[in-house]
Amino acid sequence: MAGRLLAATGPWARMGPIGIRRSPSTAIAPSRNVTATQTGAILPKPVKMPFGLLRVFSVVIPFLYVGTQISKSFAALLEEHDIFVPEDDDDDD
Numbered sequence: 001m002a003g004r005l006l007a008a009t010g011p012w013a014r015m016g017p018i019g020i021r022r023s024p025s026t027a028i029a030p031s032r033n034v035t036a037t038q039t040g041a042i043l044p045k046p047v048k049m050p051f052g053l054l055r056v057f058s059v060v061i062p063f064l065y066v067g068t069q070i071s072k073s074f075a076a077l078l079e080e081h082d083i084f085v086p087e088d089d090d091d092d093d
Helices: 002-009 052-080
Strands: none
16 A cells, blocks of 8 residues: 555655665556456455445434534524624615
8 A cells, every 4th residue: 555655656755764765676556456456357346235325314314403403502592692693684775
């Protein structure tokens, strides 16, 4: 992992701590092993999670509801203590 990160940073990555060039012991070639292994074999498809969207919604919706309730109670607290009270603008002009 560190070798791939160093290879992506450029030629200055092979310099020592004070800027002295070191000779690389092996040739560093940038590679992306997302769909294939180091030997070139194609990786199998990832395991598909059953009920993926249902799981996402079962987490997102309750937390959105709880966040909404916290926001409403905090807004009521601010209005109760006159910290932030919106002014009623009459458009009777």
